[in-house]
Amino acid sequence: MASALPKFTKIAKVIRLNRHGCTNRPFYHIVVQKTKDNQDGPVIEQVGSFDAMPNNKNEKLVALNFERIQYWLSQGAKLSDPVAQLLGLSGFLPNHPRTIIQAWKNRREPPRERKIEAIKGIAPPLDNPKL
């Protein structure tokens, strides 16, 4: 019965956003969790918070416990994309490529609207039934 000892596989830990708050009002906790646990499941440690709704001064507030984040990164925890983006914005990590791409997309002109010409006698275009 020597092989009856259970084998413990090491489950990866990740630092990610857990959505709290309520309907139409998100508030995220930045937590360290095992990857396989649910978003509302057991949390190892909370290392910060992120308020996604801007306040009356047009600010989004982010709290980060850099000391503990450093510790968990040293223990091999992974970062989810949004958390990595926030850490890039705060200056702790380099700028995330996603933030750069999103900024570029926001600055780009919106694509020109193509106007669909109606042909008389044949069914009108869907967006203008009066024609």
Place this chain on the structure above:
Amino acid sequence: MATRAVMFTIGKFRCFPILKNRVAKFTSSSNLLNTSTFDPGYTRDPSEVFFKENVQALLDRLTGRDYEKVFQNRKLGQRLEPPKYELLTQAEVDQVMVEMEVKLKKKLQMPPLLKEREPVTKILSKDAELQGFDNCKYVFIDISQGINDRKREVVVRDPNGVLRDASWEERQKMCQIYFPLPGRQISMPKMFEETHLQDCLDQGQYQFVLDRACAQFEPDDPDYIRVTRKTYNCIDENNKFSTLRSTRHFGPMVLHLVLCKRMDNLLFHFITSKEVKAAADLVRLFHLVWSDSSPSELDEFQLIENYIQGPAVKKPALELAWQTFLEIEKQRLEALSQQNKASN
């Protein structure tokens, strides 16, 4: 937090009928030293003088030690407890007095007089590639344990991609949200705006205003300096020095008046209430602050006379008060000597 704010407003500002006309007449008719409340009074950095040991010692002596007043039950929204009576030996009483002395020193710790803080201008990084990543700015605070709030990292990423140190207002707001101090609100209470502040001071709520300013602001905050200077000037104009005696605010007020060269009202107050030691200490403080040397006269009476003849601004009133005081002293000494002769 909401309940505490309600306590401050309702408890303190019950319906006082403010006779504004009467108050206006009183302030406009008063003394020669009536400068405007927006006049800073001096450009010197007060912290150079405030932290000197001899200045601190003098301010401590001037503040006084009225134990009844320092330890009185104040209605600040906390539960009041009935007094405890204990039976103690003399040795135990002495020990309790020693402990009380320590507590008293803590209660009478003077908030410092500092010059206004410089605005924060440090830019950590300019990332043009991040322009327009979002419409609003992101404010980051480091919530690691064990860091002093003044050293805590608070940075802001603006929508134009610039990463900078947070301004003093942003920093204080963030620290108060995540590490709240009791008695402090996140945004400045309406009480400290000019009109409302003037209302509070007209009602004579000097200690309340100063205590709340102490809780709300840092000592080098421009708002703190504005509020405290206005309060000190108001007390000086209305001669209400006894309201602050034996409180932690008396020392800073005296130093402010000395730096503005407006201490004559206070000297008048000391002479008329026959506190010669306090008057002499005040004159010594004046010499320390303005000539950085202690005066050579050891006799207190001579010291005060020299000041009245020399640097005083309100000479007529002070001379009259001083002469009156000297006559009363002479009569008192004569009466005493006659008593001694009679008893002998």
